[in-house]
Amino acid sequence: MVTQASTREAYGKTLLELGRENTNIVVIGGDLNKSTMTTFFAKEFPDRFFDCGAAEQNMMSISAGLASSGKIPFVSTFAVFGSGRPFDQIRISIAQARANVKIVVTHAGIITGSDGMSAHGIEDLALMCSLVGFTVVVPADARETAQVIRSVAEMDGPCYIRLSRPATPLICPEGYRFQPGKASVFRPGGDVSILATGIMVAKALEAAGTLAQEGIDARVVNVSTLKPIDQECIIRCAHETGAIVTAEEHLKHGGLGSIVSQVLVENCPVPVSTVAIEDVYSHSGEADELLQLRGLTPEKIQVAVREVVARKG
Amino acid sequence: MESRARVIRRHIVKMTAAAGSGHPGGSLSAVELLTALYFRVLRHNPSDPHWLDRDRFILSKGHCVPVLYSVLAEAGYFDVKELQTFRKVGSLLQGHCHVMTPGVEQCAGSLGQGLSFGIGAALAGRLDGRDYTVYVMIGDGECDEGQVWEAAMAASHFRLDNLVAIVDRNRIQNDRHTSEAMEIEPIADKWASFGWTVKEIDGHDLAQVVDALEAAHQQDGERHAIIAHTTKGKGVSFMEDNPEFHGKAPNPEQLQKALQELS
Numbered sequence: 164m165v166t167q168a169s170t171r172e173a174y175g176k177t178l179l180e181l182g183r184e185n186t187n188i189v190v191i192g193g194d195l196n197k198s199t200m201t202t203f204f205a206k207e208f209p210d211r212f213f214d215c216g217a218a219e220q221n222m223m224s225i226s227a228g229l230a231s232s233g234k235i236p237f238v239s240t241f242a243v244f245g246s247g248r249p250f251d252q253i254r255i256s257i258a259q260a261r262a263n264v265k266i267v268v269t270h271a272g273i274i275t276g277s278d279g280m281s282a283h284g285i286e287d288l289a290l291m292c293s294l295v296g297f298t299v300v301v302p303a304d305a306r307e308t309a310q311v312i313r314s315v316a317e318m319d320g321p322c323y324i325r326l327s328r329p330a331t332p333l334i335c336p337e338g339y340r341f342q343p344g345k346a347s348v349f350r351p352g353g354d355v356s357i358l359a360t361g362i363m364v365a366k367a368l369e370a371a372g373t374l375a376q377e378g379i380d381a382r383v384v385n386v387s388t389l390k391p392i393d394q395e396c397i398i399r400c401a402h403e404t405g406a407i408v409t410a411e412e413h414l415k416h417g418g419l420g421s422i423v424s425q426v427l428v429e430n431c432p433v434p435v436s437t438v439a440i441e442d443v444y445s446h447s448g449e450a451d452e453l454l455q456l457r458g459l460t461p462e463k464i465q466v467a468v469r470e471v472v473a474r475k476g
Numbered sequence: 477m478e479s480r481a482r483v484i485r486r487h488i489v490k491m492t493a494a495a496g497s498g499h500p501g502g503s504l505s506a507v508e509l510l511t512a513l514y515f516r517v518l519r520h521n522p523s524d525p526h527w528l529d530r531d532r533f534i535l536s537k538g539h540c541v542p543v544l545y546s547v548l549a550e551a552g553y554f555d556v557k558e559l560q561t562f563r564k565v566g567s568l569l570q571g572h573c574h575v576m577t578p579g580v581e582q583c584a585g586s587l588g589q590g591l592s593f594g595i596g597a598a599l600a601g602r603l604d605g606r607d608y609t610v611y612v613m614i615g616d617g618e619c620d621e622g623q624v625w626e627a628a629m630a631a632s633h634f635r636l637d638n639l640v641a642i643v644d645r646n647r648i649q650n651d652r653h654t655s656e657a658m659e660i661e662p663i664a665d666k667w668a669s670f671g672w673t674v675k676e677i678d679g680h681d682l683a684q685v686v687d688a689l690e691a692a693h694q695q696d697g698e699r700h701a702i703i704a705h706t707t708k709g710k711g712v713s714f715m716e717d718n719p720e721f722h723g724k725a726p727n728p729e730q731l732q733k734a735l736q737e738l739s
């Protein structure tokens with residue numbers, strides 16, 4: 164059994180450490196601070212914590228103002244309220260000014276579960292990757308989350324970090340070092356590459372284990388940074404393995420599958436299959452039930468792998 | 477300052493005419509307000525636009541950037557000749573506020589964001605123990621945006637007293653008069669009920685403008701909202717109170733007429 168850990172808890176704890184190290188770090192929230200776990204920071208540094216209430220547009224522009232005077236704002240809410248709702252504020256106040264604002268959202272994707280479709284942030288990566296100059300990262304687990312948060316605190320420029328509600332498997336190898344903009348091979352393999360992001364990295368590793376028993380040697384790559392995308396790694400995988408499967412907990416259009424496909428079409432066309440959410444919203448349910456329903460499972464990744472390997476010819 | 481105001485009005489009509497587009501109406505209504513700010517009230521240094529202790533001016537109604545560029549140029553942030561490049565490829569002077577221009581604090585063009593931005597800048601000043609004041613100019617049509625009221629509420633919640641809101645009450649928005657597009661009255665009561673100390677002034681009377689801005693600058697524990705009653709298109713007879721010149725540049729003939737009136 165793999166150990167489970169919460170990415171949002173890793174965020175909250177790392178943010179507290181950063182707060183102790185750097186007095187320029189400020190935290191902004193929108194009445195969901197217990198859930199996003201920014202309360203650890205708020206408790207120790209009440210003067211540097213600003214709850215804006217349920218007013219996300221205001222919250223984003225306030226963060227831009229803080230950044231303009233030298234602060235490093237971490238602004239947190241749920242994925243749906245930190246991307247779509249204040250998109251215009253993010254676009255104008257943050258992206259167009261290249262403001263040094265770190266948007267860290269939790270409760271992304273369908274594994275948010277029983278709150279239903281309004282709470283399922285499944286379009287956020289498409290939206291955020293469309294913004295010029297943004298760095299967009301989806302950590303694969305809690306261990307990587309801690310590193311990503313430290314890394315973006317040091318980076319100058321706007322960032323969007325996407326975390327989950329439930330605890331998820333700890334899968335990053337001991338000694339793993341997150342590097343912004345770099346994908347990382349988590350399992351070697353020569354027949355096909357599975358490029359996965361977020362919670363789907365764990366599913367990809369599971370799928371690769373089963374495929375090995377069938378004699379298919381699948382490489383698994385953790386693509387945690389979606390923007391800027393690691394083109395070089397994607398092209399190398401295509402050259403070396405001749406077939407690509409992508410896996411993400413996001414709509415099929417505009418996420419990892421779209422981004423990787425574009426890189427491949429322009430550089431090294433090979434058979435591709437994208438495992439993602441089809442053009443559909445999901446109803447209320449438990450996380451695992453919804454993942455089954457939408458085909459975000461190791462089994463579906465295996466099917467996709469067999470299909471692209473067959474197409475290699 | 478009156479002659480300065482006239483020079484700035486001339487810049488506004490000339491630069492919009494040269495660009496063939498832009499927003500003269502709401503720029504002309506704000507001339508006395510910005511002239512008083514930049515040449516009397518603000519603590520600023522044109523040769524060091526990022527000076528940490530500067531007072532900040534945020535033009536939330538970013539389409540009225542011709543008036544801001546004109547005062548910035550007159551104050552020495554960049555050469556007055558630049559004004560003729562407004563809206564042209566390669567220009568420092570974009571169609572709406574952008575941080576690439578020396579002296580411009582924030583990006584704008586989508587209404588409603590400036591007061592929130594100002595809250596962020598004011599909070600940063602308080603955290604750092606700097607005594608600068610943040611002035612934000614909002615259009616009256618812009619007050620239709622919900623975010624303005626999110627910000628008005630938050631500024632009170634955070635007990636900011638280093639933030640001043642100036643509403644350019646020129647009674648016209650994009651298509652037509654505010655009373656027709658969206659009634660915002662009683663606007664003074666609205667600000668007051670959100671926790672602001674409201675003062676209504678004649679926004680073209682320089683003495684009243686300076687008094688109100690200086691009073692608001694006291695950092696006396698209150699948030700000051702100045703409602704400046706103005707005339708859109710002020711100073712050019714055929715633009716005055718005329719919604720048509722919200723977002724239309726004068727043609728060459730109109731420019732000549734405008735410059736005559738402003739001589």
Ligand SMILES: Cc1ncc(C[n+]2csc(CCOP(=O)(O)OP(=O)(O)O)c2C)c(N)n1
Pocket residue numbers: 499501502503537539540585586587588614615616617618619644646648649650708722
């Ligand atoms: C969010 C948003 N919606 C619509 C517009 C288009 N627009 C530009 S100016 C304007 C009217 C603004 O009126 P007001 O605030 O009164 O400005 P002023 O009269 O001072 O020019 C509108 C609707 C915009 N820029 N931003």
Ligand SMILES: [Mg+2]
Pocket residue numbers: 502615616617644645646647648649
């Ligand atoms: Mg108006």
